[in-house]
Amino acid sequence: MSSAESKVRTEKPADGEAGGAVLRMRGIEKRYGGVHALRGAELTIREPGVVHALIGENGSGKSSLLGVLAGSVRPDGGTIEMAGEQCSFRSPVDAVARGIAMVSQEIAVAPDLTIAENVLLGHRLVRDRVAGVSPRKSRAKAREILDGLGLDYDPGALVRDLRPDQRQMIEIARAVSMEARILILDEPTSSLTDDEVDGLFTTIRRLKAQGVAILFVSHRLDDLFEVVDEATVLRDGQTVCEAPMKELDADRIVAEMIGDAGAVAAKRGAARRRGPRDRVALSVKGLDVEGLLREIDLTVHAGEVVGVAGLAGSGRSELLEALFGVRPSSGTVEVEGEPFRPEDPRASIRAGIGYLPPERKTAGLSLQMSVRDNLTAIHNLGRLRLASPRRRQENEVAGRAASAMGVKTASLATPVGALSGGNQQKVALGRWLAVEGKVLLLDEPTRGVDIAAKWEIHRRLRDLADEGLALLVSSSEIDELGELCDRILVLFRGRQVAFLDREQASEDRLARIAGGHL
DSSP states (O other): OOHHHHHHOOOOOOGGGGTTOSEEEEEEEEEETTEEEEEEEEEEEOSTTOEEEEEOOTTSSHHHHHHHHHTSSOOSEEEEEETTEEEOOSSHHHHHHTTEEEEOSSOOOOTTSBHHHHHTTTTTSOEETTTEEOHHHHHHHHHHHHHHTTOOOOTTSBGGGSOHHHHHHHHHHHHHHTTOSEEEEESTTTTOOHHHHHHHHHHHHHHHHTTOEEEEEOSOHHHHHHHOSEEEEEETTEEEEEEEGGGOOHHHHHHHHHTOHHHHHHHHHHHTOOOOOOSEEEEEEEEEETTTEEEEEEEEETTOEEEEEOOTTSSHHHHHHHHTTSSOOEEEEEETTEEEOOOSHHHHHHTTEEEEOSOIIIIIOOTTSBHHHHHTTTTTTTSOTTSOOOHHHHHHHHHHHHHHHTOOOSOTTSBGGGSOHHHHHHHHHHTTTTSOOSEEEEESTTTTOOHHHHHHHHHHHHHHHHTTOEEEEEOSOHHHHHHHOSEEEEEETTEEEEEEEGGGOOHHHHHHHHTTOO
16 A cells, blocks of 8 residues: 555445445456456445545546446446445346436437437336327426426427537436436536536536435546545555545545556656756747737747647637648747748648647547557658558657657557557657657647546656757646646637746636636
């Protein structure tokens, strides 16, 4: 047990003390062939109306443990108790019958049915003795459920006309219609805007007040500290920490996830040591993108991390796209003092500019190709298309990049699509290490990765800066910018409204300025 683990772990109650717990999972075991996914994992929700987080790296066993609870995974060993009564689930139907409902990351609704039909899907639709299903009575029943969640939706509207966050709320309303006592929310905020997240949290608080226990999974630390009461941390299929959220902070959570409190402390110390920066790697003056950006001025020094903050639609992504030659622009750009015209991505790459797009699966990687081929894709751009592969050289290039980024893979020949989200993102970053770049543009560099992978990516980005690379980072997460960046450019409706040093850029101040309140 790590030192952090001994401080965080709470005393476990004697068997009799937890007899009335809403949920207690003990000694859960699960193997998939030679993979030991769960090694005696435990999770306890002691009271109704509690939001309990399940935290862990990809591969820690979270999905398997959730599957066991939801009835979709049969455990090899262990016990499940609800209100002191031992139970087992052979299928999701058994779990639903015991009051357990799950809203997964992939929203499952019937788009061509009405909201009422989705909420009351199946036998919960109200029936008349003679006429069968009564649309009017079903809509009235759905209206009661929606009102209880504070959702002002028309029960007769088609689900296909709803936004993604509204569709998610329909799934939650369906769980309420099942009289769920435990609601599993798996990455519910992963595709939501900040305003949509606020709406979700309001609904979660209503459910808490109604006595529903919520098992909450999220890769976003802000989510955990905003809405969670207590947490369980898994590592390598084992429970390593159970504690109230008020006893945890970001460093302690990451230390438990990776099992190395010393590395976290060292990373924090390194984040405060910033050396002098005299050489300007990127200079931008009067950059315009028609209808999107106006008169942007910025400099990024070699070895510096500059952030770009702003609300959705502020021009953050468009700025990076313009500098990489994806969007037509005007203005003056220099790379290490040399004039440069960002006309297309190839010209930008030749000038020493790299770009990580926000959607790695559709724009940053070729998921069917191997780790090696992805890592060497930029390196091989200048070679003749019909030239035979230089496999030994490619292995050396890919191996160095994979090592530098800490990519975890059984082989360089493994398809990238088989890796975890965090390792895919490391490959997307690592491909730019195979070329001698001067400036790296990063748009949402940790989107969709778990907390520990995010910490690791931050650490490696700082290492790159320490080696002299200039980084320009756009992120919707204000805490990420404060953690990673030396200075932060703030955009509002396509205009530059502030350029703050790290010490000036508190989260509250950044949020106010990004919202147009100067």
